[in-house]
Every structure is written in structure tokens, then in C-alpha cells.
Amino acid sequence: AQKVTQAQTEISVVEKEDVTLDCVYETRDTTYYLFWYKQPPSGELVFLIRRNSFDEQNEISGRYSWNFQKSTSSFNFTITASQVVDSAVYFCALRAFFSGTYKYIFGTGTRLKVLA
Amino acid sequence: EAQVTQNPRYLITVTGKKLTVTCSQNMNHEYMSWYRQDPGLGLRQIYYSMNVEVTDKGDVPEGYKVSRKEKRNFPLILESPSPNQTSLYFCASSLFPDSPYEQYFGPGTRLTVT
Numbered sequence: 001a002q003k004v005t006q007a008q009t010e011i012s013v014v015e016k017e018d019v020t021l022d023c024v025y026e027t028r029d030t031t032y033y034l035f036w037y038k039q040p041p042s043g044e045l046v047f048l049i050r051r052n053s054f055d056e057q058n059e060i061s062g063r064y065s066w067n068f069q070k071s072t073s074s075f076n077f078t079i080t081a082s083q084v085v086d087s088a089v090y091f092c093a094l095r096a097f098f099s100g101t102y103k104y105i106f107g108t109g110t111r112l113k114v115l116a
Numbered sequence: 117e118a119q120v121t122q123n124p125r126y127l128i129t130v131t132g133k134k135l136t137v138t139c140s141q142n143m144n145h146e147y148m149s150w151y152r153q154d155p156g157l158g159l160r161q162i163y164y165s166m167n168v169e170v171t172d173k174g175d176v177p178e179g180y181k182v183s184r185k186e187k188r189n190f191p192l193i194l195e196s197p198s199p200n201q202t203s204l205y206f207c208a209s210s211l212f213p214d215s216p217y218e219q220y221f222g223p224g225t226r227l228t229v230t
């Protein structure tokens with residue numbers, strides 16, 4: 001089965017705290033891609049990162065970092081020194097070959113609230 | 117500017133009144149898709165299209181139709197909307213069906229069916 005699980009429905013932190021959003025996926029594909037998207041209160045979906053299944057190097061972009069571990073099928077997202085502007089719903093997604101076609105499967109999202 | 121546009125952005129309608137939500141992209145993308153977003157359920161794929169005249173069902177296609185007569189346009193049609201189709205709808209596109217690239221999303225259409 002192809003599945004993405006974001007077990008944290010909602011997280012609240014105080015500004016400047018670090019926070020990690022969890023993403024666990026299931027797939028039988030050996031080649032697949034993982035994504036994170038941000039949905040701010042304005043509603044649009046903003047692409048954050050893409051990672052392929054052969055690249056397990058962690059990635060850092062400013063205050064954002066991603067930890068990809070194939071051994072645990074996880075692709076977690078950490079925000080360092082969170083800011084109020086980070087308040088949003090964050091979606092993890094998997095792109096894999098499934099039932100004869102490529103499909104994107106999204107998790108249910110994690111709502112992050114950063115309090116001033 | 118590279119973008120995916122959707123119209124209308126907001127729509128309130130009544131049960132049974134046919135409606136169309138338009139989607140257009142200017143990036144010459146082959147792959148286009150429609151999703152609905154509901155609280156607690158994330159984004160679920162309704163229909164997708166690999167190229168012109170090639171469409172297929174996603175995970176929740178019941179009550180929806182699509183067409184892909186031109187590469188840039190991918191309208192979503194609700195022939196007889198019902199209240200359970202009240203949702204936030206997103207159109208998305210990406211370069212090729214088998215490419216690893218991310219999807220570009222439209223701004224969303226919030227539909228209310230009373």
C-alpha cells in the first residue's frame with residue numbers, strides 16, 4: 001500500500017522554539033519522491049522541498065531542515081527558532097508508481113501554530 | 117509569470133445546479149490534476165490527466181467529470197452538485213507524468229453547495 005502518515009494533527013509552540021513535524025510513508029517502490037508543502041492561512045500551497053529515494057542526505061535551507069531516513073520510512077521536517085510566520089498547515093507527500101501510474105499521495109497535514 | 121489559475125475562487129451554489137471550475141496553466145505541463153481538501157483528510161486526488169485527451173480517475177472521482185481538450189486547460193465539472201461536495205478544490209500541474217518534479221498548485225476554489 002502507498003500511504004503517508006502525519007500523526008501530529010496540531011502542534012503549538014512559542015516563538016523561537018524548535019519544532020519537528022513527523023512524516024512516515026509506506027511504499028513498495030524502490031524509486032520514489034517525497035515532498036513537503038506549506039499552506040499558510042491565505043490557503044495557497046507552497047512547495048518546500050523534494051527528495052528522491054536514493055538521496056538520504058539531510059538538507060538544510062535557512063531555518064528549515066529535513067531528515068530522510070529510509071530505514072524508518074520517515075521524512076521529518078524541523079523548523080529551528082520558529083517564527084509566527086511559520087504558522088501554517090504542512091503537508092508531506094509521496095510520489096510513487098502505483099496501479100500502473102504515478103500518483104501523488106498526501107498526508108493529512110499538521111497544523112503548526114507559533115505563538116508570539 | 118509561471119502559474120496555475122483557477123476560477124472562480126469562491127462559489128456558493130445550490131444542490132443540482134451544474135457548475136464548472138476552470139483551471140489553466142501557462143507552463144506547457146503535460147500532467148494536470150484536481151484535488152479536494154477536507155478537514156482531517158488532507159488532499160485527495162479527484163481526477164488527473166497525463167496529456168491532452170488522456171484522463172483517469174483518482175481516489176475520489178464520484179460526482180465529478182473532467183476534460184482535457186487543450187494542454188493548458190483542465191476544467192472540473194460537477195453535473196449535479198451535492199452538499200458533500202462542499203470543499204476546497206485545488207488544480208495542480210507538473211512537467212511530465214513520470215517526472216520527479218513537484219506539482220504547481222492553483223490558488224484554490226472554495227465551493228459551498230447548499
